[in-house]
Amino acid sequence: MTNTGLGRRVARTLTRLVQLGVLAAIVTACGDKEGATAPEVDGVTVREIILRSSDGSVAFSHIDHWHGSPVVRANGTVGISLLFTAIRPAPDDHDAPAVETWFSLADAPAEYNVRVVVEDTTIARWTGDRVSGTLHGLREGASRLSVVVRRGTTTLYEAPPLNFRVQAVQ
Amino acid sequence: MMRWRRAIMLLLLPMLTACEHPLGLVSSHVEAADLVVADSLGGVLTRTELNRTWRVDSLHLRDDVPLRVVLTALDFRGDALDLSERSDLSFRMEAEHAALVQWEPQRGFGWIRPFGRGETRIRFLIWHGDHTDFVTPWLRVIIDSP
Missing domain, CATH: 1.20.5 (Single alpha-helices involved in coiled-coils or other helix-helix interfaces)
Incomplete structure (x- = not known):
């Protein structure tokens, strides 16, 4: 050759x-572009969040928006469980994620934490931990809250802001 | 030499096109020209005109009473665009005072949910994957007592 x-x-x-x-x-x-904003770390994947209120109502995030919203009375409280799902429904599928897919961070490693921040703290405030919390209505009005799941100081998931209402005492 | 050039070109191709056009399976943009906002009975509440102004310049809501609206995009001939088959497209809404109103889309319609009395401005977007294909002008929203 x-x-x-x-x-x-x-x-x-x-x-x-x-x-x-x-x-x-x-x-x-x-x-999977969605995966870039929903990393899987130590087996915990969070793609959507479900807020289950003590009054039985449920609000859940869906990509950029929410379905449902919590309501609390002025000078009252509502207990809210923080639940998550690793499932991200299609953009045009607005049904709640299947209950079987919901999980809490109760059994997650200790470095996982949840921050719930109320925008207007003169209207309401939040107390709680990574599993559940209480929304305290302070005065009639509306505000928004944001929910962030972190591992240590790294943000794993941030839900879109959720509007909620503080109703006047009847 | 030609083979090497071809190889280099082939190597550069995905670098130039990756993410935007993997496999060329990128869905087309929506060529919308206007948007109609109708109530659940089909009555037109307002619509954009050349996407510069709103024919009716404000929406009136009652506090705590969500407004069910059907959004219809129009093409440049004024014909309705059927976006229902496109799962990569969705309507979004932005509000200047975001605590006052919230958009909750459903299949085929959406709710504008007021969260208190007051006034703000909203605009609608056609969201396409990770960017906007269409944005309306701002529209006044006035929320009165129920």
Whole structure:
């Protein structure tokens, strides 16, 4: 075999390898974009959050919005359980995530924590831990709360802001 | 030499197009020109005109009474665009005073939920995966006592 012939064969083989690499890159490109904002760490994946109030009502996040919202009376309280699901419904599927998929962080490693922040703390305030909490209505009005799941100081999941209402005492 | 050039071009191709066009399976943008906001009975509450202004410049809501609306995008000929088959598209709503109103989409319609008396401005968006295809002008929303 001449040097030219060997060179051609090497070039052809390299070209095929590059073509295969390109094909693999195209097939695997980008992948699950949602996964980038919902990392799985130590087996805990949070993609949506469910707030189950002590009055039986449920509010759940769905990508960029919420279905339902908690209500509390001024000078009253409502207990809320913090539940999560690893399932992200399709954008046009507005049903609540199946109850069987709900879980709490009660058994998660200790570094997992949940921060619930009320925007207007003159209207309501939140007390609680990573499993549940209490929304205290202070005066009639409306505000929003945000829920962030963190591992240590790393944010794993942040729900869209949730509107809620503090109703006047009847 | 040609083979090497071809190989390099092939290598550059995914770098230039990755994420935007993996496998070319990127769904097309919505070429919407206007948006109609109708109530649940089909009555038009307002609509954009050339997506510059609103024909009726405000929506009136009653506090604690959610308004069920049907949003319909129109193309440049004024024909309705059927977005129902596109699961990668969704209507969103932004509010300047976000604590006052909240958008809750459902399949085929959506709720504008007021959370107190007052006034703010909202606008609707057609959300396409990770970006906006269409944004309306701001629309006044006035929330009165129930």
